Amino acid sequence: MARYDADVIVVGAGPAGATAARWLAGWGFSVLIIERHRLPRYKPCGGAITQRTLQWLSPLDPTPVLEIGVPTLTVQSPDGNQFIASLPSPLIVTVMRDRFDTFLTDAALAMGAKLRMSEPVLRCEQDGEGVTIVTVKGTYRCRALIGADGANSVVARQFGLRPKRRALSIVAELTPQAWERWQGGIHLHFPVGLGGYLWCFPKRDHLSAGIYTLLPRLPDWRQWLFRYLASLELHGCLDWSQVKGHPVPLADKRSVFHRGNVVVVGDAAGLADPFTGEGISWAIYSARMAATFVRAFVEAEKDALADYTRAVRDEILREMIAAHRFAFVLFTFPRFSCQRILRHRRVLDNFAQLLSGGVRYRDLWRKVLRKGLWLLVRS
Ligand SMILES: Cc1cc2nc3c(=O)[nH]c(=O)nc-3n(C[C@H](O)[C@H](O)[C@H](O)COP(=O)(O)OP(=O)(O)OC[C@H]3O[C@@H](n4cnc5c(N)ncnc54)[C@H](O)[C@@H]3O)c2cc1C
Numbered sequence: 001m002a003r004y005d006a007d008v009i010v011v012g013a014g015p016a017g018a019t020a021a022r023w024l025a026g027w028g029f030s031v032l033i034i035e036r037h038r039l040p041r042y043k044p045c046g047g048a049i050t051q052r053t054l055q056w057l058s059p060l061d062p063t064p065v066l067e068i069g070v071p072t073l074t075v076q077s078p079d080g081n082q083f084i085a086s087l088p089s090p091l092i093v094t095v096m097r098d099r100f101d102t103f104l105t106d107a108a109l110a111m112g113a114k115l116r117m118s119e120p121v122l123r124c125e126q127d128g129e130g131v132t133i134v135t136v137k138g139t140y141r142c143r144a145l146i147g148a149d150g151a152n153s154v155v156a157r158q159f160g161l162r163p164k165r166r167a168l169s170i171v172a173e174l175t176p177q178a179w180e181r182w183q184g185g186i187h188l189h190f191p192v193g194l195g196g197y198l199w200c201f202p203k204r205d206h207l208s209a210g211i212y213t214l215l216p217r218l219p220d221w222r223q224w225l226f227r228y229l230a231s232l233e234l235h236g237c238l239d240w241s242q243v244k245g246h247p248v249p250l251a252d253k254r255s256v257f258h259r260g261n262v263v264v265v266g267d268a269a270g271l272a273d274p275f276t277g278e279g280i281s282w283a284i285y286s287a288r289m290a291a292t293f294v295r296a297f298v299e300a301e302k303d304a305l306a307d308y309t310r311a312v313r314d315e316i317l318r319e320m321i322a323a324h325r326f327a328f329v330l331f332t333f334p335r336f337s338c339q340r341i342l343r344h345r346r347v348l349d350n351f352a353q354l355l356s357g358g359v360r361y362r363d364l365w366r367k368v369l370r371k372g373l374w375l376l377v378r379s
Pocket of ligand 1: 046
């Protein structure tokens with residue numbers, strides 16, 4: 001009989017891996033997380049999470065590692081005009097990923113999962129009875145493997161599950177002086193030609209600023225970032241050695257999320273929101289879903305992982321496709337969108353509902369199709 005080191009091995013201790021491990025260990029399965037870095041580790045990220053994310057984390061309460069609640073959202077259109085909307089609390093909160101991810105991983109360990117750190121996975125092979133994982137330090141066997149190893153996932157690449165499309169996100173941690181001049185809220189700027197937006201998010205004692213774009217490449221990203229920070233009089237607080245970029249993989253409707261006894265979750269599966277670039281919530285949501293299907297699989301339901309692909313397509317991808325439509329409108333026509341659409345109180349209320357989990361992109365898109373004509377007629 002085959003020897004297993006764990007029922008389930010999870011590659012990666014980000015929000016997706018830690019969440020999948022927490023649920024599976026809580027249900028009594030033996031779970032081993034293999035992480036390339038030693039935790040806590042820095043992760044380039046804006047660290048903005050929404051009320052919906054907090055619900056999806058439940059019953060885990062991440063209050064001890066939340067940085068601050070965001071009181072306002074400022075939207076700046078291409079011509080420099082801006083408007084400020086106050087946000088209900090806690091619609092958006094920020095985290096630092098080193099503390100947040102360690103907190104989530106500790107929660108999985110408290111449920112009984114085991115962790116091996118500083119151990120990059122090199123390759124994996126599956127056979128009829130399980131999966132073999134080879135790391136820089138050893139070889140492990142499991143019944144089912146969860147690839148939660150992020151944007152450059154070895155697991156997704158190895159099993160042909162890599163998303164084809166990629167957005168790009170860049171983050172700079174600004175010096176503490178920037179914080180002293182800041183009003184406290186989130187600032188978003190939608191310029192013409194960027195195919196995305198520039199952002200500034202407040203943390204407890206500093207600011208993070210960056211770029212999110214659906215363009216596959218952005219050779220002049222330095223100029224974009226510098227001009228944006230100069231417009232906020234924060235360019236003096238930028239340390240170029242602290243600027244980090246990363247792809248944000250995006251699944252499409254042909255994407256598959258399992259192969260044999262392997263599934264992918266979070267960024268490894270390309271499940272970030274193409275409109276906002278928000279990936280933490282979908283990492284947590286997909287990991288919770290994957291845990292349910294992997295549980296059924298390990299309990300001898302052999303088609304369960306194919307059902308995972310179907311469920312992700314139905315529940316998450318349909319949302320991503322609707323989100324992409326919003327991204328297309330806003331990023332292609334930022335002036336019109338900022339001046340004519342975003343500043344409407346009702347639009348902002350709908351967006352707030354989306355972030356709090358009260359409504360889906362699909363429902364909002366249907367509303368847009370009904371009411372969009374009305375807005376155009378009024379313009
Ligand atoms: C600049 C930037 C800003 C962003 N801002 C936001 C934001 O404000 N809000 C938001 O919701 N999302 C944001 N995102 C997206 C978000 O960071 C990701 O969607 C999220 O981290 C996905 O979580 P994950 O667990 O799938 O992957 P990750 O968080 O990337 O975790 C993957 C883990 O796997 C480990 N790993 C990788 N390869 C291996 C290997 N071979 N062996 C073992 N371990 C491995 C990594 O070390 C890592 O710990 C941002 C992304 C970027 C790049």
